[in-house]
Amino acid sequence: MFTDKVRIHWDNASAPGGWCMPTPGAHHQYPLEATLKIDADQVWWTTESGRASTVSKSLIFGATRVARPLPAVKTLKSTAVLSQNLYNTADAALFNIENSPYWILHAVELKQGRTDKQPGIRRILFESQDVGAKACTDAVVDCAGLGQTVRSVLVLLNPFSGTKRGKQYYRTVVKPMFDIAGITVHLQETTHINHATEITRSINLNLYSAVVTIGGDGVFHEAINGLLTRPDWEEARRVPVGFIGGGSANAMNKNLMTESRELATLTVIKGQTRPLDIFSVSQNDTVVYSHLAVMWTLLADLDFESERYRWMGGERMTVAAIIRLIRLRTYRGKLYLLPTSQADDAHDALYDESAAPRTPGGQHGPARRFTANPTAHLAWPRKLDTTFNYFVATNLPWVSDQFMAAPGSRLADGNLHVVWSEGMTLVQALASLMDQGSGNYLTSPVMNVERVKAFVIDPQGWSWDKKGLKDVQAGKYMDVSGEQVPYLPTRVEVHPAIMNVLAPDWLDEEEWTRIAEKAKRAK
Numbered sequence: 001m002f003t004d005k006v007r008i009h010w011d012n013a014s015a016p017g018g019w020c021m022p023t024p025g026a027h028h029q030y031p032l033e034a035t036l037k038i039d040a041d042q043v044w045w046t047t048e049s050g051r052a053s054t055v056s057k058s059l060i061f062g063a064t065r066v067a068r069p070l071p072a073v074k075t076l077k078s079t080a081v082l083s084q085n086l087y088n089t090a091d092a093a094l095f096n097i098e099n100s101p102y103w104i105l106h107a108v109e110l111k112q113g114r115t116d117k118q119p120g121i122r123r124i125l126f127e128s129q130d131v132g133a134k135a136c137t138d139a140v141v142d143c144a145g146l147g148q149t150v151r152s153v154l155v156l157l158n159p160f161s162g163t164k165r166g167k168q169y170y171r172t173v174v175k176p177m178f179d180i181a182g183i184t185v186h187l188q189e190t191t192h193i194n195h196a197t198e199i200t201r202s203i204n205l206n207l208y209s210a211v212v213t214i215g216g217d218g219v220f221h222e223a224i225n226g227l228l229t230r231p232d233w234e235e236a237r238r239v240p241v242g243f244i245g246g247g248s249a250n251a252m253n254k255n256l257m258t259e260s261r262e263l264a265t266l267t268v269i270k271g272q273t274r275p276l277d278i279f280s281v282s283q284n285d286t287v288v289y290s291h292l293a294v295m296w297t298l299l300a301d302l303d304f305e306s307e308r309y310r311w312m313g314g315e316r317m318t319v320a321a322i323i324r325l326i327r328l329r330t331y332r333g334k335l336y337l338l339p340t341s342q343a344d345d346a347h348d349a350l351y352d353e354s355a356a357p358r359t360p361g362g363q364h365g366p367a368r369r370f371t372a373n374p375t376a377h378l379a380w381p382r383k384l385d386t387t388f389n390y391f392v393a394t395n396l397p398w399v400s401d402q403f404m405a406a407p408g409s410r411l412a413d414g415n416l417h418v419v420w421s422e423g424m425t426l427v428q429a430l431a432s433l434m435d436q437g438s439g440n441y442l443t444s445p446v447m448n449v450e451r452v453k454a455f456v457i458d459p460q461g462w463s464w465d466k467k468g469l470k471d472v473q474a475g476k477y478m479d480v481s482g483e484q485v486p487y488l489p490t491r492v493e494v495h496p497a498i499m500n501v502l503a504p505d506w507l508d509e510e511e512w513t514r515i516a517e518k519a520k521r522a523k
């Protein structure tokens, strides 16, 4: 264990406006004399009067030597704290940082210990008394695991995501945190649709330890698609991918429990990954890969019809829902399912790799076991030829930051969760949309749920008529993770654990099931 005698000059968490007093109600007289200790899990210190304070290693993102005691920024507000200039060049000329005993610890400060609330940035100025600032900062960097896996990051920023604040988030939070953590950033703003795919398809993989998007699920989907369709996709699929929300729905941040910019950036800095299932979507000769969901009928209509309310941010779906629900459409179509419980080797045998190229037209990518053959689904165990007014197939529990579509889904469970309704009424549709955050809508008798390895939708048109027979209009919207794809027969299959996503150590995937069970009991 590392120890040092230190003097603490300030700790912004104990300043007026900071919400986390090291000891509630205590009045600290700075500077404080203390003994600093650092081990594998935390940094902590004990003052002469016996008071102890701790900073968990999972929240630490840097330790910086400074030339002289800087003034405290008396707030935890991230943008204010992170805008403090630590490296004043005039100071550097006057003071020798090499011999300076002063250093700053940087950590994300959770509000009430919760990761779903807006956190702040905590800074503490130490003066080393015995071993020197370099030894202290080295020990913190070791304890916090900084720079071990992620050193250089490619950041793809969609400046037009959501309410167009991506650049501001990057400038005020993301970049300053990366700088403090010692991570080199290569920023590329996307300038057009599919730009992120073009970039990730052609980058030199050796230059980056991670690829991170700032935007919505659309730009993340594009980045994944580029990596998985490279000739060297088997290597590219191993590059850790990260998500910093800048869009209007940011489902991925909800699924990773990193809803704030600070926690999402911290997660990239820490570099811990978890396996992530991806699914392929095949339509005629085209294959795309994606991470979130396939939506059709009501939810697809809402997603695209709500575009015009984009300026509203997260509320746009609610407004579109009210408008669409007043006249609920009924879609005709065929649905073929390959339930996980029945996907045996016989179905594998329908795919003959030697006969079918991975993707027609020379596109590269993970082999499709069940859907490469465009007619294989005709022999699958479950077929429906009926009307639908609700359909979502999801790879992850949350399909937006408000809507938990499949509480039982996990990052890498090797399944897709298909939910559909063949004839819900306006009232039932309303109830399902009102009940988004709990997963309770799945208990409705009009909802059908199936866990599958693959499914195929053969979509037809829609009608106001409940049986979908009269005045059939052409269908328009098929939605893959928020992106529109052609309204055509759509073959989808899961590729288990094929990518690695940057995920925080506090991510507890069982939480989604607990939320759903609690809601069920309360009903």
Ligand SMILES: Nc1ncnc2c1ncn2[C@@H]1O[C@H](COP(=O)(O)OP(=O)(O)OP(=O)(O)O)[C@@H](O)[C@H]1O
Pocket (backbone or CB within 6 Å): 158, 159, 160, 161, 162, 163, 190, 191, 192, 193, 194, 195, 214, 215, 216, 217, 218, 219, 220, 222, 246, 247, 248, 249, 250, 251, 482, 483
């Ligand atoms: N410079 C750009 N101008 C216009 N569109 C762009 C640009 N860069 C990327 N795009 C496109 O914007 C679309 C939406 O991107 P993204 O998902 O990041 O934002 P969003 O739709 O606002 O977020 P959310 O999915 O959370 O609602 C993607 O299809 C992407 O191709």
